[in-house]
Amino acid sequence: MTALLELKNLKTHFMKKKANIPAVDGVDLTIQKGETVALVGESGSGKSITSLSIMRLIPSPPGKIVDGQILFNGQDLVTLTDDQMCKIRGNDISMIFQEPMTSLNPVLTIGEQIIEVLMYHQKLNKSQARTKAVEMLELVGFSRAKALVDEYPHRLSGGMRQRVMIAIAMSCNPKLLIADEPTTALDVTIQAQILDLMKDLSKKYDTSILLITHDLGVVSEVADKVVVMYCGQVVEEAMVEDLFDEPLHPYTIGLMGSIPSLDDDLDRLQSIEGNVPPPEHFPQGCRFAPRCPHAFDKCRSALPALMDVEGGSRKVRCFLHGDKEATS
Amino acid sequence: MVSYIIRRTIMAIPLLFGITILSFAIIQAAPGDPTSLMMDPSMKPSDKEAFRERYGLDEPIHIQYITWLGNMAQGDFGDSIIKRGTPVSELIMNRLPNTLLLMLVSTILAILIAIPFGIYSAMRPYTKLDYTVTVTSFLGVATPNFWLGLMLIMFLSVTLGWFPTGGVATLNADFSLWDRIHHLILPAFVLAVADMAALTRYTRSSMMDVLKQDYIRTAMSKGFKEKKVVLKHGLRNGMIPIITIFGLMLPSFIGGAAITERVFAWPGIGLLFIESAFQRDYPVIMALTVISAVFVVIGNLLADILYAVFDPRIEY
Ligand SMILES: Nc1ncnc2c1ncn2[C@@H]1O[C@H](COP(=O)(O)OP(=O)(O)O)[C@@H](O)[C@H]1O
Numbered sequence: 261m262t263a264l265l266e267l268k269n270l271k272t273h274f275m276k277k278k279a280n281i282p283a284v285d286g287v288d289l290t291i292q293k294g295e296t297v298a299l300v301g302e303s304g305s306g307k308s309i310t311s312l313s314i315m316r317l318i319p320s321p322p323g324k325i326v327d328g329q330i331l332f333n334g335q336d337l338v339t340l341t342d343d344q345m346c347k348i349r350g351n352d353i354s355m356i357f358q359e360p361m362t363s364l365n366p367v368l369t370i371g372e373q374i375i376e377v378l379m380y381h382q383k384l385n386k387s388q389a390r391t392k393a394v395e396m397l398e399l400v401g402f403s404r405a406k407a408l409v410d411e412y413p414h415r416l417s418g419g420m421r422q423r424v425m426i427a428i429a430m431s432c433n434p435k436l437l438i439a440d441e442p443t444t445a446l447d448v449t450i451q452a453q454i455l456d457l458m459k460d461l462s463k464k465y466d467t468s469i470l471l472i473t474h475d476l477g478v479v480s481e482v483a484d485k486v487v488v489m490y491c492g493q494v495v496e497e498a499m500v501e502d503l504f505d506e507p508l509h510p511y512t513i514g515l516m517g518s519i520p521s522l523d524d525d526l527d528r529l530q531s532i533e534g535n536v537p538p539p540e541h542f543p544q545g546c547r548f549a550p551r552c553p554h555a556f557d558k559c560r561s562a563l564p565a566l567m568d569v570e571g572g573s574r575k576v577r578c579f580l581h582g583d584k585e586a587t588s
Numbered sequence: 589m590v591s592y593i594i595r596r597t598i599m600a601i602p603l604l605f606g607i608t609i610l611s612f613a614i615i616q617a618a619p620g621d622p623t624s625l626m627m628d629p630s631m632k633p634s635d636k637e638a639f640r641e642r643y644g645l646d647e648p649i650h651i652q653y654i655t656w657l658g659n660m661a662q663g664d665f666g667d668s669i670i671k672r673g674t675p676v677s678e679l680i681m682n683r684l685p686n687t688l689l690l691m692l693v694s695t696i697l698a699i700l701i702a703i704p705f706g707i708y709s710a711m712r713p714y715t716k717l718d719y720t721v722t723v724t725s726f727l728g729v730a731t732p733n734f735w736l737g738l739m740l741i742m743f744l745s746v747t748l749g750w751f752p753t754g755g756v757a758t759l760n761a762d763f764s765l766w767d768r769i770h771h772l773i774l775p776a777f778v779l780a781v782a783d784m785a786a787l788t789r790y791t792r793s794s795m796m797d798v799l800k801q802d803y804i805r806t807a808m809s810k811g812f813k814e815k816k817v818v819l820k821h822g823l824r825n826g827m828i829p830i831i832t833i834f835g836l837m838l839p840s841f842i843g844g845a846a847i848t849e850r851v852f853a854w855p856g857i858g859l860l861f862i863e864s865a866f867q868r869d870y871p872v873i874m875a876l877t878v879i880s881a882v883f884v885v886i887g888n889l890l891a892d893i894l895y896a897v898f899d900p901r902i903e904y
Pocket residue numbers: 274281283284301302303304305306307308309310319322538539
């Protein structure tokens with residue numbers, strides 16, 4: 261079985277006059293058909309740039325995919341022309357964003373913003389597209405969808421706008437939906453509804469989801485697999501039960517420590533000291549070493565490789581588990 | 589929408605009043621009056637008095653104002669003092685079409701050139717083309733109308749003989765469309781330059797702002813080509829602030845037109861304004877002031893209406 265999406269050693273750098281900023285620096289990641297993969301990590305670890313790289317929407321200049329492959333159904337997206345990529349975006353791969361309040365165009369009706377995608381990719385005529393738009397709005401939970409198509413987004417709440425975004429994203433029945441922190445800006449109760457909606461739709465249409473979040477609570481709700489990112493690289497990858505059972509990487513352990521859980525004693529709540537270093541100041545050796553409670557000499561000189569552990573069922577990048585250096 | 593337009597129009601009335609009172613006072617405060625400028629110095633003082641009486645110049649200023657206002661309310665702007673009793677409305681109606689034509693053509697010219705260049709600059713900021721557009725538009729803003737006009741007349745009309753030096757048409761010739769256009773090109777271009785330049789700057793900065801917005805990224809993520817994203821999703825948003833600026837610019841076209849009309853001997857109301865001001869032809873000046881004020885009000889009103897049309901978030 262070939263994977264739906266496979267990132268191989270993806271490197272996306274920003275070329276600035278003063279320095280080369282390695283925002284994404286060798287990411288490997290696989291998503292199977294129908295699978296929901298959570299990409300987690302603190303702010304600034306390169307999650308958004310990874311997802312925008314898949315969409316080929318990196319602001320360029322200064323951004324550029326400098327190395328690696330993005331295999332989508334076996335086809336390398338990095339090598340596609342802009343025109344070829346336009347046929348995939350919004351059709352085979354679509355995306356929703358963190359800021360529902362500003363992600364919809366304020367001067368176009370909600371209907372128009374769905375209809376235009378259907379006419380463009382599915383070649384529907386205007387009235388077919390309109391009918392489909394109403395269906396999509398009903399699908400994401402609007403009861404008065406018929407009236408809503410002719411309204412402008414400014415009267416809708418954040419949660420409702422995110423539903424509209426999902427309706428747009430799902431309208432061409434994509435194989436992959438990328439959701440970059442889709443619930444971060446929303447109230448907790450609304451968050452759960454949006455996540456449920458995404459989960460339902462992915463099951464119903466067999467859509468794979470790449471869910472980006474810095475909230476491990478969200479991950480345990482919806483993901484099949486978790487990929488943990490730190491400083492532009494993957495540091496751990498595991499099925500969700502395995503990861504929550506026993507996180508291996510000290511960074512993952514630190515992240516887990518920072519989600520409060522009801523039966524945990526507050527004293528035991530530990531979080532990671534310090535901040536994510538900016539890409540222009542990634543440390544030598546293991547990038548987590550300056551913040552790692554277990555760091556030893558080797559960690560400061562050599563970069564550990566992302567290694568298969570536990571019989572290849574999960575991966576981790578740490579000298580405490582297997583001890584191979586990265587080759588590059 | 590209709591009630592919104594009516595409300596806005598009613599709100600403009602006090603503004604018009606204010607403008608007329610102020611201009612009346614200011615004009616009267618300027619030294620000299622028509623008699624001192626047009627009369628034969630050897631004229632007898634009694635004749636001078638008779639003349640002042642005939643045009644009501646001997647009345648106190650507030651009486652003059654009320655009389656004028658009353659007449660104007662009946663559509664009577666009075667007679668020109670200098671042009672010996674020609675009705676002001678006739679003078680203006682002879683000139684107004686020329687000015688409107690000049691303004692219309694130069695505005696269209698400015699829009700047609702400024703908006704595409706502004707958009708392109710915003711799409712490719714800090715490139716060679718952007719720098720060229722930027723420098724050119726700064727030059728355009730900085731170049732005085734009259735100087736540009738004189739230069740063009742000197743080189744293109746006098747030296748090269750490509751264009752007539754002024755006027756709306758060749759004197760004593762039969763009407764010919766090409767002749768009219770030929771006369772229109774230079775003044776329309778000169779009048780357009782400053783606005784073109786300003787409009788390019790506004791378009792560029794407004795579009796730069798818009799293209800950074802999240803909904804542009806959403807439109808890109810739908811798979812649309814850049815051109816469609818910019819024109820469909822960007823431009824409508826980018827035009828919102830430009831419309832306002834444009835409405836405010838409209839009245840300034842009259843001021844700009846005055847100088848351009850003077851340089852190109854274009855018989856429009858701008859030129860009439862200058863002539864009347866020098867000759868203290870009060871009724872003409874006042875009528876033109878009212879017309880300008882109406883332009884200001886229309887400009888604002890137009891901006892507000894277009895604003896409401898373009899931006900569904902505006903409540904009216
Ligand atoms: N336009 C840009 N120019 C330069 N650096 C950028 C740009 N966008 C992002 N970066 C860098 O990429 C890093 C990762 O950003 P991002 O992917 O947004 O992180 P995350 O989504 O994980 O919070 C940031 O630390 C930032 O320094």
